[in-house]
């Protein structure tokens with residue numbers, strides 16, 4: 272049996288990664304989602320084990336010490352990381368897995384899995400990005416400003432990715448990513 276594809280969906284906060292990823296999973300039910308660990312507090316409606324594994328700082332440090340994370344990053348004051356075993360087991364079972372992670376973490380995954388498919392979700396413009404973060408209403412102004420300054424640095428790292436997908440419209444962005452996955456399955460691997 273051939274291994275599954277590792278798909279990394281990355282891009283600045285507020286670009287629509289979560290929204291696009293949820294829509295993509297309903298279009299492709301076989302696509303497995305990697306649930307990350309984080310030290311961030313749960314937002315209203317978020318469920319432990321579904322959206323994230325919510326951890327204390329000490330628990331997160333233990334996961335790092337015990338080499339349980341494929342990658343991790345500190346992002347705007349909190350830690351986020353990808354549980355390693357789940358990714359390895361999913362790929363070995365022949366299923367495709369999608370990681371929805373920020374840019375520093377994506378680049379670390381690339382060092383370990385250069386064969387992964389790295390997709391950068393682009394905002395139609397920086398003004399639209401700010402409107403989306405503000406419109407979501409989950410962050411205070413200082414965090415929004417911090418996330419916007421990080422976003423500019425992140426967009427400068429686009430060159431390390433395989434694909435750039437503009438999230439102008441959710442269904443269109445999903446179609447583009449679905450097409451990428453289909454094409455990657457057809458690829459002749461040398």
Ligand SMILES: Nc1nc2c(ncn2[C@@H]2O[C@H](COP(=O)(O)OP(=O)(O)O)[C@@H](O)[C@H]2O)c(=O)[nH]1
Nearest residue numbers: 284285307343344346351352353371372373376
């Ligand atoms: N490196 C890394 N980043 C992650 C992971 N899980 C989530 N992130 C990213 O961390 C950033 C902040 O996530 P979050 O606080 O949920 O905010 P939101 O994605 O902007 O709604 C986003 O860019 C996520 O994609 C992970 O396991 N590793």
Ligand SMILES: Nc1ncnc2c1ncn2[C@@H]1O[C@H](COP(=O)(O)OP(=O)(O)O)[C@@H](O)[C@H]1O
Nearest residue numbers: 284285286287288289290403407438439440441
């Ligand atoms: N294509 C789109 N057009 C308009 N609004 C969008 C689009 N994609 C996402 N959004 C909105 O932008 C906000 C941020 O999306 P979210 O998925 O939380 O981003 P991220 O996970 O990248 O931080 C949400 O309010 C979401 O409904």
